[in-house]
Amino acid sequence: MxxxxxxxxxxxxxxxxxxxxxxxxxxxxxxxxxxxxxxxxxxxxxxxxxxxxxxxxxxxxxxxxxxxxxxxxxxxxxxxxxxxxxxxxxDFGDERVREWIDAHPGEERAIYTAAIDTLAQLHTIPPGPFPPYDMAVYLREAMLLVEWYCPAVGLDVDLEGYRQAWEAALAPLLDRQQPGVTVLRDYHAENIMLPPDGGQGLIDFQDALVGHPAYDLVSLLQDARRDVSPELEAEMLAHYRAKAAPGEDFDADYARLGAQRNAKIVGIFTRLAKRDGKARYLAMIPRVWDAMERDLAHPALGPVADWFAANIPQELRDASGGKMP
CATH class of the missing domain: 3.30.200.20 (Phosphorylase Kinase; domain 1)
Structure with missing residues (x-):
């Protein structure tokens, strides 16, 4: 710099x-x-x-x-x-949630609970004047995996089948995200500040759209940049359900958007390394792959899971969580 x-x-x-x-x-x-x-x-x-x-x-x-x-x-x-x-x-100061929890691990649960409360509050407010998080956006983001990661590891994959699988998996949630909530899109431990005067501050929200309430939960609880244990993820999802009562299909939609977001991130991190020379993002890809595998195990992701099984060899997805590009 x-x-x-x-x-x-x-x-x-x-x-x-x-x-x-x-x-x-x-x-x-x-x-x-x-x-x-x-x-x-x-x-x-x-x-x-x-x-x-x-x-x-x-x-x-x-x-x-x-x-x-x-x-x-x-x-x-x-x-x-x-x-x-x-x-x-x-100025919100220098304290981000990620570094604060690293230094004060005993406060992890309380900090994540407060972050969930912020989302629950946001989701009670009519959505802002922002563009829709529609199928075209979901597909454009998911395609980043086949546009960047697959070529980087030498895979020639079924592109049209990939698109069709995502359309089939994501279509059921589109009606459930009407009228929608404001989606900050990058809500995670490095974008939540702990200002000196208390509370939590939001940054890096300029790409906000109107979409599904599960998306920012995925961003927070399947964080590409730090490990969130499956136990804490489950506890925070239960806390959100208690606060927001999101409906019986919420778990399936959370898995759908988890897989979609994680596919996008694998593509983006590969692009950052290959196109922009920011190789440090490669080290985060295994964590993202691990989360995506958990999402793909949900029955709601059947078409996408079948595509992955047919197009991306298991040895590239095992062990380290995905072969480095």
Whole structure:
């Protein structure tokens, strides 16, 4: 990561009360976005640079304002220049759920319970003004596995059969996600902050859609970046059921969206390594494969499980959880 400050940074800050702040670059994520911490007179703020044409901060701003308006803890927007890619927000600090639990394992259950409570609250609110998580999106995401992972491990697979299997598996849940809930889409231990003033803060929600309530539960409890035990997963799902009463088909839909999300992530992580040179994501793929195998065991995934059995040799899915691309 370059420590050089982007052009236009000081011009943007000059239009705010933070013009004289010190600016410290922070580690980025899997995108072209960059983050900076500002310090001024003992106060801090976060500056995001999401420059066009690779990035567009408008979706982040759209979702952040909506979340704040409905009472959820998104970072407060201090200043913005969407056309130039600048967003200045409140600072949630450095404590993410992942590192906090690593350092305080005895608090894992309480932190996950609070994260489930946030989703239960979100799901009581009419969905936001966001695009639908429809079959076209589900299929486009699931296809990432055959577009990136399969070629990377030298497999020539039945692409049309793969698409048809997913259509058959996912079709039953489409009616059950009407009118839908707001789906944050990347709700996991590295995107939940523990601000200094308490509670939990949301970040990385700019891709929000309107879809099924199980999706963010999968994102949280089948986390690609840290191990969540099957026991804790089951306990948190029971807690959600008690809070939200989602219906008798919820477990099947959770498995459907678990398999779909995990197939997508295997494809994305392979793409990050092969196209973008971010090889560190390969080490996470076995964990994702393990979760996907559990999802595929559910009868609701019969067509998809049959496709995997016919197209991806078991030796690539066993042991390490999937051959590294």
């Amino acid at each position: 370059s420590d050089a400050l982007p052009d236009g940074l000081h011009e943007f800050l000059g239009q705010t009360d933070w013009a004289d702040a010190t600016v410290a670059p922070l580690e980025g994520d899997a995108s072209f976005r960059r983050y900076f911490r500002l310090n001024l007179s003992g106060e801090s703020a976060m500056l995001m640079h999401a420059p066009p044409p690779h990035e567009d901060p408008k979706p982040f701003l759209h979702v952040a304002h909506w979340l704040t308006d409905v009472g959820l803890r998104a970072p407060r927007i201090i200043a913005e220049d969407a056309e130039a890619g600048w967003v200045l927000t409140e």
